Amino acid sequence: MNRRHQAIPLLQAAQESPTLAHLASLTRDSSARLRAIEPLIPPSMRASIQAGPIEGSTWCLLVKGNAAAAKLRQLLPAFEAHLRSKGWDVQSIRLKIQARPNT
Secondary structure: OOOOOOOOOHHHHHHHOHHHHHHHHHHHHHHHHHHHHHHHOOHHHHHHEEEEEEEOOEEEEEEEOHHHHHHHHHHHHHHHHHHHHOOOOOOEEEEEEEOOOOO
16 A cells, blocks of 8 residues: 655644644744833844744743843843733743853
8 A cells, every 4th residue: 555645734734733823823922021021121232133932921031141141031021011011821930041052
C-alpha cells in the first residue's frame, strides 16, 4: 500500500490539531500583550524584549542583557496593572535573560 504524504500549510495544521491550535493561540496572546505594553517601554529598550511563554496567570518576557532586565524590573508593576486594565489575567511577569551565543 502506497501512502502519499502531502505537505499542508502550518496554519491548516494548527487548526486541525487541538494542541497546535492552543500553542498558536498562546503565541498570538503573548504577542498581543507585548504590543499592549510597548508604549510603556522606553523606545531604546524595545528591540531588547521579546514576548515569551504564558503559564496560567504568569507571563514571561525574554530580555537581551542584564541591564535591560534591571530597568524592566522597575517597570513590571506598571506593565501588570496596564495588562489587567485591558482584561488580561496577569498576576505576575517573569523576566528571562537570553544568553548570548558564544562567538
